[in-house]
Amino acid sequence: MKSCGWTDCFVETVKESLTNLSCFSFFLVAIFFYSFYYAWPYTAQLPDHISAVVVDLDNSPVSRELTRGLQAVSQIDVKGVTNNPETAIRDLKNGKFTTLITIPNGFMKDAITGVPTALELVSNGAFIVKARSSIAGAAGPLQEIASAAIAAQLIKQGVPISTIAASANKPPAVIFQPMYNTVSGYLNFAVPIVFCIIFQTVTLAGVGTLINEWFCAKQMPFPLVRAIQSLPYLFALYLPFFCILLFWTLFLEGASFAWHGINSFQNIPATLAACVFLSMAVCALALVVAFAFKRTNYAVQAVVLTSLPCVFITGDLFPLQNIPNYINMIAFFIPSTPAVHAMLRASQAGASIGQIMPHLLHLFGLAVFYLTIAYLIARTYRNDYQVISSPYSLKTVKEQTVLSTK
DSSP, rough: OOOOOOOOOOHHHHHHHHHHHTOOOEEEEIIHHHHHTTGGGGSSSSSSSSSEEEESSSSSSHHHHHHHHHHTOTTTTEEEEEEHHHHHHHHHTTTTOOOEEOOOHHHHHHHTEEEEEOOOOEEOOOSHHHHHHHHHHHHHHHHHHHHHHHHHHHHHHOOOOHHHHHHHHHBBOOOOOSSSSSSSSHHHHHHHHHHHHHHHHHHHHHHHHHHHHHHHHHOOOHHHHHHHHHHHHHHHHHHHHHHHHHHHHHIIIIHHHHHOOOOOOSEEEEHHHHHHHHHHHHHHHHHHHHHTTTTTTOOOOOOOOHHHHHTTTSSSSSSSGSOOOHHHHHHHHHHHHHHHHHHIIIIIIIOOOOHHHHHHHHHHHHHHHHHHHHHHHHTTTTOOOOHSSSSSSSHHHHHHHHHHHH
């Protein structure tokens, strides 16, 4: 019989995780693929082609000059000019363009007399990336062109140069304040959030698939038999999954995010701590899911169905006050919830270990909690015939040792 000590269980689990046809795609391919596929569309946060319609309610020389200036900007594609805001808003909702620029009535009069005024930018909020990128891409050129148009009109009226220079330093306001995302855009904020969920989903699916297959085998592999019978061997089963997830967490936060230009490792010790505790908690939950489903082979289906809700109940993309209390209680027991808070603050915003300590303690508590549950579930399988009759069973080995001694 092959050697099946603690180290052998660890090595065999690593080998199976990376070579088993049922699950190697989770452990070797999925996260690497997502690290480039998912983040790539958001690398260009300021697109070169912003479709816009101008609603000119002022119909003045300044507003017409402003419109001509916008039409000359390469990254803004002005689809048309209208004085009917209702029609423009309807077309915006129908997706005919992405940005609506409104020049209010009395804009020229207010601008040349020094009365505070503003230009209105509206983007289709149904598309997170388009909304942010369209407004960000149009705001800068819009202010510059508006200032130039106002200055040209003041020159025609013979206004002193000092007054024109002062007005140029006070362009019409364009105000854009995101309600929840205050960290420089989708790429540097929502992508790291979603990747925490991807870590969790892929790990739970991979571990569930592998252990489900082991349970269904005619002869259970010795890492599973020993893990069911002994707590130290349960750690030998747990640690390979932990090491694999920690590797991918560091890879994404490091190489992948650096390649995509995403802020990461702003505080190195805190980010490393967040990666470690995230991996601990998620792998512990993965064992619970795998042991609970056992031979039913529904682990992947259950995990995939819960992945999208996990994105929103973290409280960073959707406000916590709008989430029912019972959902928040469920979110408390999902590792991705504290992991998202820790990762965003440490890796993207540079928070220290002390500042994210509540989230780290939360993750550590979940890791201990789920490992305890996994151990208790495993104990219920100790008397299964397939476990007791296995040549790798600790009980069988002891009995054979006693017989050989006699």
